[in-house]
Amino acid sequence: MPSSDKPTRKLAAIMFTDIAGYTEQMSKDEDKAFALIKKKRELLLPLVEKYEGKLIKEIGDGTLTSYFKADNAIDCASTFQSKTDTDLNVRAGIHTGEVIVDKEDVFGDVVNVASRLESIAVPGSIFVSKETIDKLEMSDKVNLISLGMQSLKGVGRLIEVYAIKDESIVVPNPDDYTENKIDVHSDDEVPSIAIIPFKNKGAEEDVFYAYGISADLITDCSSAGLIRVSGLSDIEKLDYTNLDNTELSQKLFVRYISQGMLWKMGDMFQLSIELYDTKDKKVVWSDRWQEKWDNLPTIKMKLSDGLLKALDTFSKSEKTVETTNTEAYELYLKAKYMFSNSRDMDNVRGLLKKAIALDNNLIIAKNLLGLSYRVMNNSSKAEKIFSSNLIEAENTGNLLCMGMALGNLGAISEKKGEYTKALDYFTRALESHKKDDDKNGIAKAYCSIGFIIWKRFNKREKGIEYLNNSLKIFEELGDKNLSAMTMSYFATIYNDMGDLDKALVYNKRGLELSKIIGDKYSILNLSRVRAYYYDKIGAFNKALDSALCVIE
Template structure:
């Protein structure tokens, strides 16, 4: 096994399967001629080595990025007027591993993902590849901004070139700065020396994000995206550019006994200068006052003009640090989404309610746990979800988490109007919550309002650029409800790429493909579902599809039967 830093070019023939189906002999002849007369000579002339051949593509190693780019441009220019063949090409520089006759590693993975995003006849390169070029060579590339790539944990900044100068359809444009003052809060570093205390630093970060997210006059990047930077060394200006924000808050937390030290620094993403910095040494019981002061100082540093909607209610928190600690631990366990972790979260939230029965947050957390248990098959848990969510609302009607649990409980029990009202209240309380917009979008899918979904998901995606799979899934389902099955299939495929472990995208994809008459692809989607859930049946998935209009559900289930699912 050998490891080395290499420039990797990934190339693929566009629509190869379709070309082979239409004219196998002609396609193979054209491919051989292109490879012999253009591709392989270009590789050799630029000190490249083809390290892997697929039927319709190649992986090529180069000594330098400039060689790889020059080769790619020569190939694409040579194919510009070809009657049949087009290539997509991606280039990245990174560590690669050579073992026997195979090659793998980040250099390969990212190059392959960039190739998949490129337009026919186009070239995409990563930011690290572009940084290896001299100024003149780099100047011909256009900035595509950060892109979420399949199975790559963090977004990759991407640059494009094409013979015709067009934009690839799979790539989104760079994130423009919002008109409002904008901020991302990066995960605060745990300075206690004990990794077991990560939950506390994470919890402090999340609560600061939530408080800032409640201000209508600010634009605040979502927790899920901010936390992709956890544990990473980072250039703050690069982070600001990647996320499309003006300011970045970073800090640290050190907890020792009943004392806590919190440091924070607000950095201007354009200049790299400090807009504000402070250190707090307090008793643990004062942690909420620290969070409030951080929020207040950020608002003042950003010169935010608060409007009436920004008048935050007085915090209805707890005077018991032990109860707050249980809530933070419970959140950490809940997000693991295993049965054991859910049981741990339940125990921690219940302990918090025992310590402080008037503390709303653990009741809302318990409602989330119960809702998840209902999805896992506990029929009685839905009633408990309502009880706990309403209990939390009675203690603190301004707690956003209450309306997440309540809205979903309403939705999945067929009370669509009440679900939509709950999600709207959530947005009113937390106007920067990406999840509030996404949940409302999901409710509109099932309520039969597909036209309302896309703008909501666009808002959610801007707040949460490293978004989860159900954002494109909701868009795909909305297109399905609207009878636009091509668009449905496109978005559902994106959802499947983002989360290959979820059965929901391949189920819905199979239905869309069946209605398009693409039977073999539909069967493949059915097989992908069974690979995740071997005993998947239509009857078992219906409760996860709370359509208000019977025709929408009947059309989906009928299409799934046509694809090959059984009752």
């Protein structure tokens, strides 16, 4: 049996309180200051017990308490503040999320955010996060005043903050909280962003930290609903270190540019993030902060949470930290960097197997292990790994990894000529992406299904139906690359059906998009096909023009 001393993860509401002006009072009159702590304890501790909370620790004039129901945390804080007076000026902050419970203590980002909420609260008030409000069972009975999306400087977090509004509680003036308030994306257009790989400011051998976190950050944000995120491969085609935000925006067809820095110094990381809006020409969010080496697995989740909040985009499924084992995550990041930059698959697999040995639940490492075999055409080994990963993802409800496993299994089956099996995998991937509201994943699954139905089963009308669904989403997302690819499929289908007029229409649309994005391979291929279409209908001069484009 596992040891009861082993740290566990639990959902909890964390409340921090402290006495405003306590340090100054202590320097003036120690007896009076101590009397305030005693008075606070006499009021608060019985209420913590009444509302099924737990006193974790007292730090000077501050207290840290935890509750497994957000309603209880707010009821406790509200009742407590209603009993305080002008002598006892207490601030309270509440944040809710997954905490690490180790013996009698709690740790994690939730604790840090609750502490920061308390620090920006006015005496006599209660500040709570949206994450806490979302967990309330009786939210309609709580009166709130919004302070907007606040950048908690020095911790790299964006939190939508509210204050409890009650006649017995001090209510802050929202106008006093504009300095660090973030203007989130509010236009009708679908938000689009390029997440430029973080600069490594440390030693050369530490470059894998910045690269791996950036790559996973792109994956996380890409699957978060109605948002378009530039792929890492598209970014790496550019000399991005020598391009400014406007140039990056123009070349990648995005509105927002995210850039950052990571510097490992001993057992600490120095980090910075900047999100720039090229349309309004302003910095939306920027911050600098430090993280302990032990917090490495949480960095990517904090960054994706902040970027998605700033872009007013929210993942349907709740994201959790992949592992609490920092050494395992570090090995995974090393493997991720090596996979993309050296293709030394033996070393990649060695690192991944070590990571998995340290944490057998690190499914992102297992997916990368499967991919390392797939790219080297070892389909049987890759299929075995992804099949196992799929079962694990289904058991844990990890929709992102479920979709990844199903997509890879579909591609493997298609390559092996097992088209019925491939169609089943892609159809299941579609359902998984729909549950997660992953628009990008949904569109790609529709495209894969449509391609197989048309190309492998010769059901053109049905294939067109799925490809139409795919194209609508790609166009909604503003994804010109995949829109052009899908249009080339349509052109080929209509040519097969003998409808050359429609084939030429889709060919032209695909060619125009390919020219806009500068995809020379697609321009070449579509021009070649266009020459064939014109030749087929006897438009020889137009066929010649298209053929000359191919030669050029």
